[in-house]
Amino acid sequence: MVMISVFLFCIFVFMQNRALQLKERYVQLIDKHLDDLVNGKVEIMFEIKDFAEQMAVHPTHLSNTIKEITGTSPCGIYQKKLMKVTEILLADGNNSIYDIARILTFEPSQFTKWFKRFFGITPREYRKQLKQLNSFNLRME
Secondary structure (H helix, E strand, C coil): CHHHHHHHHHHHHHHHHHHHHHHHHHHHHHHHHHHHHHCCCCCCCCCHHHHHHHHCCCHHHHHHHHHHHHCCCHHHHHHHHHHHHHHHHHHHCCCCHHHHHHHCCCCHHHHHHHHHHHHCCCHHHHHHHHHHHHHHHHHHC
16 A cells, blocks of 8 residues: 555656646747747747647647646746747837837737737837836936
8 A cells, every 4th residue: 555655656746747847848948939039040939839849749738737837828928928028129129119020920010919918008108118217217327
């Protein structure tokens, strides 16, 4: 009986470690893909099935595992990473909002709607606020 309990515990620990590894690999692949998008190495936005394929797992397994480990869906994690990249690109100021939309594979009008849904303001308003904040910070120094 003790032997069975130890065996089951070992399987549980193995499965938890495997799930954590899967999550970490998923996050790494998102970061690489978004970096490749920004740097023009790829021109399409991956979907969950694309990441699952790279990891040699079924998309449903990936989704269920990520959700179980993090409490957030894979899409939710992907969206947060994409939002961070968007903030960085908008803060940089070297690209127009139109160019940022294209880099991130959005139609410009869809990009504005997507951005506003998550940030509550348009990309243009976001940039304006950043400029005002930077101007204020420079005056404070």
